[in-house]
Amino acid sequence: MISPTAPKVLVLGGKTGLLGQSLCASLTKAGWQTVSVGRDDLDLFDQDRVAAFLDDHEPDIICNTVAYTQVDQAEDEPEEAARLNHRLPAALGRLAKQRNIRLVHYSTDFVFDGKAATPYCSESPTSPQSVYGKTKLAGEKALQDLGLDRLTIIRTAWLFGPGRTNFVAKILALAAQRASLNVVHDQTGSPTYTPDLADYSVELLKAEGTGIFHLVNCGCATWCELAGAAVQAKGLQCDVFPIPSDQYPQKAKRPAYSVLDTCAFTTLTGIKPRPWLQALREYVFQHLT
Numbered sequence: 001m002i003s004p005t006a007p008k009v010l011v012l013g014g015k016t017g018l019l020g021q022s023l024c025a026s027l028t029k030a031g032w033q034t035v036s037v038g039r040d041d042l043d044l045f046d047q048d049r050v051a052a053f054l055d056d057h058e059p060d061i062i063c064n065t066v067a068y069t070q071v072d073q074a075e076d077e078p079e080e081a082a083r084l085n086h087r088l089p090a091a092l093g094r095l096a097k098q099r100n101i102r103l104v105h106y107s108t109d110f111v112f113d114g115k116a117a118t119p120y121c122s123e124s125p126t127s128p129q130s131v132y133g134k135t136k137l138a139g140e141k142a143l144q145d146l147g148l149d150r151l152t153i154i155r156t157a158w159l160f161g162p163g164r165t166n167f168v169a170k171i172l173a174l175a176a177q178r179a180s181l182n183v184v185h186d187q188t189g190s191p192t193y194t195p196d197l198a199d200y201s202v203e204l205l206k207a208e209g210t211g212i213f214h215l216v217n218c219g220c221a222t223w224c225e226l227a228g229a230a231v232q233a234k235g236l237q238c239d240v241f242p243i244p245s246d247q248y249p250q251k252a253k254r255p256a257y258s259v260l261d262t263c264a265f266t267t268l269t270g271i272k273p274r275p276w277l278q279a280l281r282e283y284v285f286q287h288l289t
């Protein structure tokens with residue numbers, strides 16, 4: 001049962017987004033009042049409508065999971081990517097500030113150039129190499145420049161989970177039809193299960209964390225290792241072979257290494273994210289069988 005004093009949270013992108021759906025589930029599980037907002041419910045680019053919606057619902061917190069997430073397509077549509085990843089959060093930030101609403105905004109490991117050899121922490125210098133990364137960083141900076149008292153920026157990475165297609169689901173669909181797959185082995189990141197990310201986000205909210213936090217599952221993997229682990233977890237007979245990125249050309253430049261350090265989150269909440277492999281097995285057993 002939801003207590004009438006439980007915080008009320010608007011989840012933008014909560015109807016169809018990969019993270020948004022998990023976030024709504026975690027907030028509801030925590031007993032918080034959750035209003036899931038999808039594209040058809042509200043035109044987020046109509047300032048007057050958004051203002052009226054906020055005044056109508058009077059949320060304590062807005063969680064923005066809406067983004068332009070097609071990394072390669074963003075290279076051809078920089079304006080549209082900037083509209084969603086930069087100008088939208090800035091506009092939401094202004095409305096939240098006027099009403100003293102807490103704002104949680106999601107960002108990405110693509111704000112880094114990938115030249116590091118150890119995990120990136122919140123303060124590590126940023127240097128995005130793609131339109132997607134540049135527009136996401138512009139969104140972060142626009143929010144920080146507004147000087148909101150209660151702003152939380154959560155950078156995450158390599159998401160998989162229920163409710164929407166993702167790398168793991170695509171690999172398993174291919175592996176079910178083929179004897180072998182070639183997957184890139186020279187990009188290393190932090191695979192992250194959306195229900196875990198959503199639960200950790202709720203814990204961060206409870207702890208009133210403000211500033212930039214990195215939230216990912218523990219450990220790191222290459223795309224090839226992640227694919228191999230998924231195929232093994234599902235018990236499929238498909239060989240996964242490593243290939244260099246230049247044998248799988250993609251329009252947007254990816255960071256070669258974008259592992260995120262979650263120390264700031266652990267220090268604040270006392271929670272250490274669980275290993276991605278454990279989360280992957282849960283995803284495969286619970287949602288893909």
Ligand SMILES: NC(=O)C1=CN([C@@H]2O[C@H](COP(=O)(O)OP(=O)(O)OC[C@H]3O[C@@H](n4cnc5c(N)ncnc54)[C@H](O)[C@@H]3O)[C@@H](O)[C@H]2O)C=CC1
Pocket residue numbers: 012013014015016017018019020038039044064065066067068069084106107108109136155156157158159160164
């Ligand atoms: N998927 C991933 O691997 C990663 C995602 N992130 C970040 O996490 C957050 C959530 O990502 P996902 O859940 O994967 O995204 P998603 O692509 O699954 O969902 C994005 C949401 O934005 C909404 N949206 C897109 N264009 C819209 C428009 N023009 N008007 C209104 N709504 C629109 C969609 O309806 C959807 O609900 C984003 O900020 C993303 O940048 C960060 C790192 C990795």
